[in-house]
Amino acid sequence: MSLVPTVRLSGGLEVCRVLNGMWQVSGAHGPVNKDRAVEAMQAYVDAGLTSFDMADIYGPAEEIFGQFNNQLKSKPSAPALQALTKWVPRSGPMDRNVAEKALRRSMARMNVDVVDCVQFHWWDYRDKRYLDALGHLSDLQQEGLIRELSLTNFDTQRLEEITSRGIRISSNQVQYSLIDQRPAVKMEQFCLANNIQLLTYGTLAGGLLSERYLGMAEPTSRAELYTASLSKYKNMIDTWGGWRLFQDLLIALETVAKRHSCSVANVATRYVLDQPAVGGVIVGCRLGVAGAGQHIDDSLRSCSPELKLTAEDLAAIEAVTRCSNDLMALIGDCGDEYRN
Numbered sequence: 001m002s003l004v005p006t007v008r009l010s011g012g013l014e015v016c017r018v019l020n021g022m023w024q025v026s027g028a029h030g031p032v033n034k035d036r037a038v039e040a041m042q043a044y045v046d047a048g049l050t051s052f053d054m055a056d057i058y059g060p061a062e063e064i065f066g067q068f069n070n071q072l073k074s075k076p077s078a079p080a081l082q083a084l085t086k087w088v089p090r091s092g093p094m095d096r097n098v099a100e101k102a103l104r105r106s107m108a109r110m111n112v113d114v115v116d117c118v119q120f121h122w123w124d125y126r127d128k129r130y131l132d133a134l135g136h137l138s139d140l141q142q143e144g145l146i147r148e149l150s151l152t153n154f155d156t157q158r159l160e161e162i163t164s165r166g167i168r169i170s171s172n173q174v175q176y177s178l179i180d181q182r183p184a185v186k187m188e189q190f191c192l193a194n195n196i197q198l199l200t201y202g203t204l205a206g207g208l209l210s211e212r213y214l215g216m217a218e219p220t221s222r223a224e225l226y227t228a229s230l231s232k233y234k235n236m237i238d239t240w241g242g243w244r245l246f247q248d249l250l251i252a253l254e255t256v257a258k259r260h261s262c263s264v265a266n267v268a269t270r271y272v273l274d275q276p277a278v279g280g281v282i283v284g285c286r287l288g289v290a291g292a293g294q295h296i297d298d299s300l301r302s303c304s305p306e307l308k309l310t311a312e313d314l315a316a317i318e319a320v321t322r323c324s325n326d327l328m329a330l331i332g333d334c335g336d337e338y339r340n
């Protein structure tokens, strides 16, 4: 088994610096065969990629994890898995019962007695009941049901507000890529000062940040943007500066990749992993989806300490990214794309 670099969250949980993302089994990225998805997880674990990111709203993701977890538990000397999930409630009363019911449902689906990490999402800041919900999650953490209490898609202002109330937050899961560098503007500094890790998604822009799209005509149809990720991040590229600028970025990344005998995805991932507050990058895995690529070796290369971007590499990349639009001005801080 290879040694995958890890990061320790403030509550002590060690997660891989590349995590396996399971939004890709929700059904929005191609039809999923659940048994094949469970089977496909083994190769990731064998490679040392033992951290899985899920959500209560990712279709069967928690159940697929639970089935795999169950099988693994029966094997002697099975490696430990790290199960990160999210609670994404609809607006409504946020009393203790609501929080505990949601948590116990995820625990039952995932087949765990303690949830390694719960990442809380909230849709509307005007409804301040996110503070109630987080208070209950914090109590449930004190009672031993949650190891790490975390957030997803929260902005810097609310992160500050939450932590100032004495709620200990381990990480915030946000979009962070060569295209979307909003976390570097404000979020990063606050996280560094408060020992909060950023776990990032969109780092490969659904696969657009790879050789596959170099020199390709702009994809626009649903058939070309055939997963929810591809369509989400193609929209982001449109706001960032458009397909022509994106091609310039791919050209720069390919030049850098050739220098290191690695892939464009490796460079895109390494760049984000090297940002000061970033603990880990979540790479989406289309487990059990026919026609999905298998990127385990490539992910291992991305987080290998041997892959080091040089000042020359960074200058070539930043010569392009500096020509982009200001996403902070156009969209707002982290997570605002879900609220505007």
Ligand SMILES: NC(=O)c1ccc[n+]([C@@H]2O[C@H](COP(=O)([O-])OP(=O)(O)OC[C@H]3O[C@@H](n4cnc5c(N)ncnc54)[C@H](OP(=O)(O)O)[C@@H]3O)[C@@H](O)[C@H]2O)c1
Residues within 6 Å of the ligand: 020, 021, 022, 023, 024, 053, 054, 152, 153, 173, 174, 200, 201, 202, 203, 204, 205, 206, 207, 208, 209, 210, 229, 263, 265, 266, 282, 283, 284, 285, 286, 291, 292, 293, 294, 295, 298, 299
């Ligand atoms: N908190 C949130 O709001 C939020 C939002 C989005 C995602 N997420 C999390 O982040 C995870 C990642 O999702 P994402 O949408 O951001 O997708 P992503 O990781 O940017 O892209 C995933 C796709 O990239 C391709 N890919 C992966 N590794 C590659 C490599 N080495 N070379 C070339 N292509 C590669 C694969 O395409 P093929 O399958 O076609 O090979 C894969 O399906 C999700 O599963 C979820 O856990 C969270």
